[in-house]
Amino acid sequence: MEQRYDPKSIEPGWQEIWEKTGAFEAEKDPLREKYYLLEMFPYPSGRIHIGHVRNYTIGDVVARYKRMCGYNVLHPMGWDAFGMPAENAAIDNNTHPAKWTYENIAAMRKQLKRLGFSYDWNRELATCDPQYYKWEQWLFIKMYEKGMVYRKESYVNWCETCRTVLANEQVESGNCWRCGMPVKQKKLWGWFFKITDYAEDLLKNCDRLSGWPEKVLTMQKNWIGKSTGAQIEFPVYQTNESISVFTTRPDTIYGATFMVLAPEHPLVKQLAAGTEQEKNVTEFVEQMARENRTDRMTEDREKEGVFLGAWCINPANEKPIPIYTANFALMEYGTGAVMSVPAHDQRDFEFAGKYGIDIITVIQPRELSAEETARDQAYTGDGEMLNSGPFDGLHNRQAYEELIAWFEKHGIGKRTTSYRLRDWGISRQRYWGTPVPMIHCPECGIVPVNEKDLPIVLPEDIDLLEGGGSPLAAHEEFINTKCPKCNTPARRETDTMDTFVESSWYFERYCSPNYDKGMFDPDAVDYWMPVDQYIGGVEHAVMHLLYSRYFTRILKDLGLVNFEEPFTRLLTQGMVSKETQHCQEHGYLYPEETENRDESVFCKKCGRPVEIGRVEKMSKSKKNIIDPNQLVEHYGADTVRLFCLFASPPERDLEWSEQGVEGGYRFLNRIWRLAENWIPRLKDTPAYKDAPTDLDEETRDLYIKTHQTIKKVTDDIEDRFHFNTAISAVMELVNTIYNSESKITPEAENQQTLGVMRHALETAVLLLAPMVPHITEELWAGLGNKPGSLAKASWPKYRQDALTTDTRLIVIQVNGKLRAKFEADSAADEEALKQRALADENVERFIGGKPIKKVIVVKDKLVNIVV
RNA sequence: GCCUGGGUGGCGGAAUAGGUAGACGCAAGGGACUUAAAAUCCCUUGGGGCAUAGUCCCCGUACGAGUUCGAUUCUCGUCCCAGGCACCA
Secondary structure, eight states, X not given: OOSSOOHHHHHHHHHHHHHHTTTTOXXXXXXXXXXXXXXXXXXXXXXXXXXXHHHHHHHHHHHHHHHHTTOEEEOOOOBOOOSHHHHHHHHHHTOOHHHHHHHHHHHHHHHHXXXXXXXXXXXXXXXXXXXXXXXXXXXXXXXXXXXXXEEEEEXXXXXXXXXXXXXXXXXXXXXXXTTOOBEEEEEEEEEEEOGGGGHHHHHHGGGGOTBSOHHXXXXXXXXXXXXXXXXXXXXXXXXXXXXXXXXXXXXXXXXXXXXXXXTXXXXXXXXXXXXXXXXXXXHHHHHHHHSOHHXXXXXXXXXXXEEEEEEEEOTTTOOEEEEEEETTOOSSSTTSEEEEOGGGOHHHHHHHHHHTOOOOOOEEOTTSOTTTTTSSSOOOSOOEEOSSGGGTTSBHHHHHHHHHHHHHHHTSEEEEEEESOOOEEOEEOSSSSOBOOEEEETTXXXXXXXXXXXXXXXXXXXXXXXXXXXXXXXXXXXXXXXXTTTOSEXXXXXXXXXXXXXXXXXXXXXXXXXXXXXXXXXXXXXXXXXXXXEEEEGGGTTHHHHHHHHHHHHHHHTTSOSOSOSEEEEEEEOOEEEEEEEETTTEEOOGGGEEEETTEEEETTTOOBOEEEXXXXXXXXXXXXXXXXXXXXXXXXXXXXXHHHHSSOTTSOEEOOHHHHHHHHHHXXXXXXXXHHHHHHHTTSOOOOSOGGGSOHHHHHHHHHHHHHHHHHHHIIIIIOOHHHHHHHHHHHHHHHHHHXXXXXXXXXXXXXXXXXXXXXXXXXXXXXXXXXXXXXXXXXXXXXXXXXXXXXXXXXXXXXXXXXXXXXXXXXXXXXXXXXXXEETTOOHHHHHHHHHTOHHHHHHHTTOOOOEEEEETTTEEEEEO
């Protein structure tokens, strides 16, 4: 051990030892209980940011902790390596996406290693590796054969900036999740995964995911968006056509006074054809097609529509009702047609008001008259049926059931369920992704590639087009092929897959990353999966986590795995934020662009005072980012890790504070000095581990504090991952050791006191080992243990008999207010406590001679006297 | 609008089955050491009150009620903040 704590000189050495000894390599071992800990793998952007550091530190603590507890821990790391930034960077810097990606991976791997994370690097994978995506293509073909994939032309979310299609999950309030630009609707051919087949199952199982945060489950449930109701047929007047509608309120059908079709609905043009409305309708539909989704779908957008010049028949009362097309109707939801009941739906109410359509009340609440109901706004509650023929007088909930029965009996409609969830559009019109392994043959149509021809590798010699567009479509060698069935010249599919496909099964690949006979070795997956603990950002609550759950079901239905939920427990960590600095003249400022004078901050450029802005998520544009590299350089990996854990519990946001980091560094120094002072004295003394009864009072206090700390830290990590309070507890222990130090005079220095001291010190080192692994390895070796053995040391256990002293602090209350405290023997019975409390001087004052109504005694805690 | 969280000192945050509110850290102040500074170590630190400076008193966990011997914790109502969804028929 060196004199001074110098993280820079000790950390790389331990990292080397871990690597050399293969300390974190995981081997399948059926005799040992496994623990699969996974953090969401990063996109190789080139630099690790502080959000990664936090995520991976939390994961690493759990991995190291579980290892110390004896589990066979799998803790892998890899790269979500396909995606558009590589392509864009390649265009900007005139390089190749693969080169850019692999260089970034090398840089980031180095950063992760420098932080001392305990990954099994032998299992590292990159999704852009043909040996990885080969199996994704294989799975695609299996799914195609089972009818789980299909190709269709439809309106899709199109991002003009990224020049590609987006899945519904990837549109965030009308904008592209990646670049933030508005998303348009575009009619395009594309490949879809039939995730809607699993909607019900994905929804139902949410309730069984007890290890997931409620927040994430709610988001998934809302996204799947189940609603129950009926599908009802409305015949079109004087034609053979009929319009199918989905409604959650079949009980209001007698109040349906018009019909609305989505502008994209196939019947719109057909029904308007030849009527005097045809021109208006065409214009309206074209205008809707031009508008982007955001503009059309904002809620404050006024309801607009046009009459089609056609009517349909309300099957309940056989009255004709006009058919409209309107901006608020969505082709993607239900059947793309709405039976509109203005009296009982606010949106329909507004539309009817604007276009002068009849409003007929069919449900009347008890507290309002028929005239008052639905006068100023739609009435959406329950009540008694009226204007509804044979159903008048019924409660609407009952009418709901009877109407559905009536529809089913007369073949007019049936009970159905509708989901908001759409099929997953996975086609991307870009280069840097997994090629869809399909061939378009003029004779045979669409034909999957032969399995033996996999992988379909991305060609390397491509011209990336400025402003996007698939270079594959222009690559003659890639496109031209022969049909696997009939051998005539055919064309390859040029779409690549959404990168969320790769991340939907990487956790299975980690189990056997080099397996070449399939996606994964079934035995390995059988042993390691499911992931016991998954950790990542909440931003993936719907996208990645829903897709992964879906994929696991696919694999199960294909007989490849025997479980359906991939992640048993999920932890979503909060984001990292920091205060911003803003100058009137120069906008947001980096700390180095400001200077401190007279307790205020000023802009270096113009000298104006700088406003210290609110705490916000770190981003380049706000200039409130911090660079992990610089921090590690300055303080070492352990301090950076310690602060990430100490500043707040994992699920909450973490506010970055330079001074807080400094505090963490001070704490590590404090332990270092403690060890440095004591190690020479107790090097040859074994740790005292027996019952506390034989110890003198002062030594016993330290011994008990040590065991209390073990319990506290273990519980904090085990139950809640609250590392902040775990660290506090060790800080308290260290403070206690400092305080005991003065009491161990040379005269008092005997084997027993030294043994207790050693035990305390050793325990602090063990408890901190998962969080700050480098300094603790150094101290562990200093204490005479085999260098590098801490990573595999056993987690300390506490003695039940060493958790409490024989006296307890008892609190005395009068009428619930604290009035006095005293130390009581733990053996004292209730009566004794009561007598002692009543005898207290201060207590007597507050009783003031009033009669005592009741005395409540809580063992080991308090006495409350009620007067 | 709906659904989740959340609101505690100057700050980050504790209080895990209703039982001492403010652990631990940061910042601030004071002291020791030093020629000095840094570092370190020790002490003080929610607000207010006092003829009795105490094992003292009053107030205090967004606000207002309630349940309870006792509420940061449970119930109801109000306000504010963050995140998600948002014309879904």
